Amino acid sequence: MGFLSGLFHSRDKPTNSTNGNAYRFLFGGSNSGKAVNERSAMQMTAVYACVRILSESIAGLPVHVYKYTDSGSKEKAIKHPLYRLIHNEPNLWIGDAMLQKTYTTDFLNKIRVKNNGLVPQYYVEGNHETIIPKEIYLQVQKELIRRRVVKTSANGKKRSYSCNHCFSQIIICGECGEMFRMLRWNNRGVKSIVWRCISRLESTGLECHARTINELILQDAVVKAINQMLGDKSSYQAQLQLNIASVIRASQATSVENIAEKLMALQQELIQKAQSKETYDEIADEIFRLRELRQQTTVDTAARDEQIKRINDLQDYISQQTVHLTEFDESLVRRWVKQITIWDDRITVELKSGVSIDVDA
16 A cells, blocks of 8 residues: 555645745746746646737727817717728738738747837738729728718717618708608508608707608609609700719819829939938828828729719610609619708709709609
């Protein structure tokens, strides 16, 4: 038994490594004699899992740029030039890349740390082949910003985007300018869906006496508007051609190619001044301004192309449609209608191609 008890014995109970010499605890010592530091601690599964949970949670938080309002509160400054640089970091989708986000501090131990501004970072455009065209990507980002706040009421309340109904957020009050909201009425057992101005449903800071309108009347107004356009094809097609010409004229002021040429010249001048140790702050500011202008021009070009495409699609629809509509089609509303304005004596249907049609209703 003595021989076996010497071979098999219970493991020693864990001891508190903080007991004993305080200096050894403070400077990373342990009872085993092995030094404990951030590298050796990360080799333990429990420590690594805890650090990973904390770091990934913090890294997943969005980075925004805020500004103070007159009331002392703060709100997101989505139009500030730094918002795009900080919140929308270059990504693999559009072919751009940010170089030197981390740097090596110890080449022998291969230790890399996050670059917080100690070494330069480089924004490389066209680093690789794009997965999504840059024009489409920027246009989507612009649409996402638009959908965050569709409309702001007079009392400061912001209305967010909704696509639950084809009429959601496109019906506007002609009296106060607020949006209409859908309501379900049950009048003595007769159920109906109506739309009423938000100013009559909640406090928006505006007094409104706009009428409540039945959804069937709205549907009938859309059908009448499209049939009115189909009944006078020549005049509406001529108006669409004028809309295309105005869109093209508006986009001829600046072009991405001209901005790129100016940027190239300024960058060469910047390098020369930097080498000769001259002041180049004004050139740098102009380069940043032209970069912003180039991005905005790229977005505007994509929006122009989309606008022309919508106009051409509507022209094709008008020329190919041989009969008038007999019933309401929700897909046509989502495809063609931009806004419906409710007046006391009429309804104005505005299409995405820029055509407005008044209907008595």
